[in-house]
Amino acid sequence: MKVEVVIGNIASQPDAQAVVNSANANLRLGSGVAGAIHTAAGAELEAYCRPLAPLVLGGALTTPGFGLPSPRIIQVRAPHFLNNDQLELHYERAILSMMDALRIHRIASVAIPAIGIGVFRFPPALAASIMARVRSEGAAANPTLRWVRICVTSEERRAVSASAFGAVHEGQA
Known part of the structure; x- marks a missing residue:
């Protein structure tokens, strides 16, 4: 499975069968990723x-993509770093739930943001390491998934994610 990390807009990934939304509990328009995807x-x-x-x-x-170029959105709710207990456990569950949704819907290509690191304040390095580990452990259970694109907003976040995933820098998307 190919993993790439890019600086790019999660809502503009036309070659991905699905994009992942870092969703709030109410599944509503928010700031950051949820705002970009809903808009x-x-x-x-x-x-x-x-x-x-x-x-x-x-x-x-999983929801339809509606006006997005990707036909599906996987809505994922990560823990809020300041408001929830058992942070790593809940974050891991969020990534496992995302991987299950990708498997169930036989998604071959997905664009994923740095889930929970904005308004939810999850530490970027910890988020990237948990996501990389869970994705790696779950890869065998989902032979349909061919590529994952991690979309981040800065060079600093790209470097953190690329390091965790052992991924190659693919530029901007």
């Missing part, structure tokens, strides 16, 4: 998500 997908996404909320901590669910 690009359009009002239909929030209307679709309303009856599905709240998303359990560490949970994931």
Whole structure:
């Protein structure tokens, strides 16, 4: 499985079958990743998500992409670093839930943000190391998944994720 880490807009990944949203419990428009994805997908996404909320901590669910170039969105809820206990356990569950959703929907290509490191304040290096480990451990269970693109917003975050994943810097996307 190919893993690449890029500085890029998670909402503009036309070659990905799915993008991952770092979702809030209410599955609503937020700031950061949730804001970018909801804005690009359009009002239909929030209307679709309303009856599905709240998303359990560490949970994931799949929605249509609506106005996004990717046909699916995997909504993932990570823990808030300042407000939740058992942070690493909940973060790992969130990544496992995401991997399960990718397997169930037979997704071959996915763009993933640095989940939970913005408003939820999860430390970027810890988030990247947990995500890399869980993705690696779960790779055999999902032979359909061919490539993963980690989309980050800065060179510093790209370096942290690339180090954790042992991935090659692929530029911007």
